[in-house]
Amino acid sequence: MISYILRRIAYAFPILVGVNIITFILFFVVNTPDDMARMQLGMKRVSETAITKWKEERGYDKPILWNSSSESLEKITDTIFFQNSVKLFVFDFGRSDSGRDIGHDISQRMWPSLAITVPSLLLGLLAYISFGLTLAFFRGSYVDVSGVILCVVMMSISGLFYIIGGQYLIGKFLHLVPISGYDTGFNAIKFTILPILVGLIGGIGASTRWYRTIFLEEMGKDYVRTAKAKGLSEARVLYQHVLMNGLIPILTGVVVVLPSLFMGSLIVESFFAIPGLGSYTIDAISRQDFAIVRSMVFLGSVLYIIGLILTDISYTLVDPRVRLN
């Protein structure tokens, strides 16, 4: 297994280089270094001299990918891409275009993201599995049919509707929790309730249907028929046997998203004014802060690759038939 993991890590390098190149190309197609300088220096009365100085200070006066005016290896190394990319591989994110230490900002902003995403994941799992089991338990009945219809309806509704509707209903109309905002320590709890609840409700439709399908598929297998033939009750079959076996695809599906929890949610954080990494990324895109954008894309890619590796490992742990070769 170790050799497999090492091989996967080695594969990650060309992927990360590729992701970096694509990020660079896409970003600089939309934003030139001059645009970035204007954005940082302000829109009024910016002189060309100030723009030139700003670019020089940050190395944006160099060619993006290929420096034809340099000699030998410097054709590659004396470029914006190389100068900005190499350090990323040792997780040195450097400074943002506005001068802030990106690593420090990430370490500060990942906690609010986690405060939302981790409870959302755990409570979501609990709720979705419960609902999925309930529908499977009452399969074919009006509970199942109406539940599936409700799930389809809920899947069809935009996530933005849940956010605005949740803020309106629970925050504005019922006055139960603050509409938006955040605080540190225990004071953060009251601000996380609504985004977690909204995230949870927004995911009910798709997740419940998926889990219901998993459980129904399990319920059609031979061991279930055997259990029933032995005289076990429907509930015992479902909760003791189907649930345990149905957890295998659920678990592996969850493991893949675990590392991504750090990255937060772009829309939820924006609407609820959560100072997490999701809003950090959105801010950076709108401010054309390339240093942050490339760092966040890189971090996202690394976490995604880690998630995939963990998924592979988790397969071997929950299903002894699977071997990593």
Added chain:
Amino acid sequence: MTKHIKIINPHILDYSAISKLFLCLLLLCTGCDNSPWNNPYPNQDSAKNIYYDSFSERPKHLDPVSSYSSNEYVFLGQIYEPPLQYHFLKRPYELIPLTAIELPKPELFDKKGQLLEEDANLGTIDRVKYKISIKPDILYQPHPAFAKNASGKYLYHDLNTQKLSNIHALSDFDTVGTRKLLAKDYVYQIKRMAHPRVHSPISGLMAKYILGLNDFAEELSKIEKDNPGTSFIDLNDYELPGARVIDDTTFEITLSQKYPQFLYWLSMSFFAPMPWEADYFYSQAGMTEKNITLDWYPVGTGPFMLSENNPNLRMVLERNPNFRGEAFPSEGESGDQASGLLDDASKKMPFIDKAIYSLEKESIPAWNKFLQGYYDTSGIVSDSFDQAVQFNLQGNAELTDEMQEKGIRLLTAVTTSTSYMGFNMADEVIGGDSERARLLRRAISITVDYEEYISIFANGRGKPAQGPIPPGIFGNVQGEAGINPYVYQWQGDRPVRHSIEHAKELLAQAGYPEGRDNTNGKQLVLNLDSPAAGPGSKASFDWMRKQFAKLGINLVIRATDYNRFQEKMRKGTAQIFQWGWNADYPDPENFFFLLYGPNAKINHNGENAANYKNAEFDELFNQMKSMSNGPERQAVIDKMVEVVRKDAPWLWGFHPVGFSLHHQWYKNAKPNLMANNTLKYKRIEPRLRTESRSLWNQPIWWPIALLIFLALILLLPAIISYRRKETESIL
């Protein structure tokens, strides 16, 4: 039987447990008292003298010499004190001393150094000097940069990475100190405009006026190049001819030409004092790596200091304990007395202890929190406009019943800004000085109905412009005398747009009868470049197409992102464009310079986006900008307005009207579009706010209970059915 209960109960218990957990959490959060549960602030702060507001965009710079954005001035204006300020109540806007003892008067000198009369001929003026004396005994806010030990040595001026190992924020420094404001701090700041690493946006502009600033910038650049790695340049060691210290409380600024608008700049934070100690303190090794910079932690003498800078969450201003105190104005304009704006006359400011600005990126949550009483003031976004404001039969804006019941008040003011549609005068079809192009522009000016535009797209919040100068700025003429005769005629008591037939006549005279070029018979096609590329702009683009279609002109919209739009403007490849300008100061020069030839975008990279060039206008501009306000200046302005109205390089568009709401506990509210330091005038009645919040935010539980009850009722038949199925026998 028992088994069935075991199966069913976990679900029931789940709901119950979740409800209990939810309740416990809420009780924990709200401190088990009668405070509203949705209060986003700590309950113990409810009765405190705190002002609450929101901000939507994080400030980019808090270094006063770099900052040039209104969302940054909200904070900087309260912390830093330039020599002058705007009177809070008087209109038209009037400059008064802030840290200066009196308004400085310009002293004009000729080449021989002889003092000239105030109205001396421009050609004879070689130097203009402003001598500024500041009030004594003004102290800086507490700050570690000033901290000294018993022997008078600075405690934190020999920092290094090792000493900073336990320092992560400015508040981690144990000791703070202060010192008196000195005249040299103002000179230091002026020198910082030329610093190669600071990137002051007005350094280019000021280099035209402040004597020797350009050479000083070159000198500093050379010093930096010769000393690579040097993080601190003590600007006190280098002389700038245009800024000189006379004594501890007096300094002198020398301009190379007459520039009366310079006084307005002296009210902006670019000219706020900067103690060398702070500059040195922040430049030490390891500080930037710790994100401890002057751009993040301001140091000022103002009524407030930034106690928390977390732009991802909130910005907190607290009363500066060293602030000397300042008296609330005892006079204003007529009506201020009656509206209670002079109730606090001569009282010592500031009135509030703390101001908390919370980040609200989206307008809907911010608006709802204002309605709940958690923000003291609010603007009105389009989505909420109908909920807040209605127009009466006379066309005046008034609050809806819902707002009035809450005691909310509305303030409106025509902003000192303009939103216009420009013609690129370098364009072959629409631009240029030919009569054909001029008539075409004037025909379009009549046709695009800005009254309708304001009504549809700005909720009536705008005043159609008659020229470049907004109301409230010297030079703007109201009434019949002030209308643009090329677009409007005076009917009854208001200006009315000329008819479409008149516009069509002009178009025909221009050689485009029915919108077709009489040289080739083809329909005239014009292009509008706009940075508004979102889906929300489609309606306004459709409307604009229809306006041009009235003349038979086919308008092609070229919507793009702001970067590309700016690029087109710089290169002069746009044909017609939409843009705006927000005044830096209340002087017509700040609007006319947008049409001054040498300020053209093409070749000069100036702010004249239309690339308009008219020799007569340029000459009048040079004459007008150095004149004092009065009938003579008004006459010159009238001539300039006439020239540009006739040439029509812009569709003059409209001047937006700002609508703001505030709660009844928020006192001394008066729109001041020029002053940035208005927080010190504000007063809050916390008791009234607490009562209102409590009244408006009582938690409502019954819908939740009803929902749970309904869910149980719906599940019950299924449970019964399941039980029956499980217990029934096959035989």
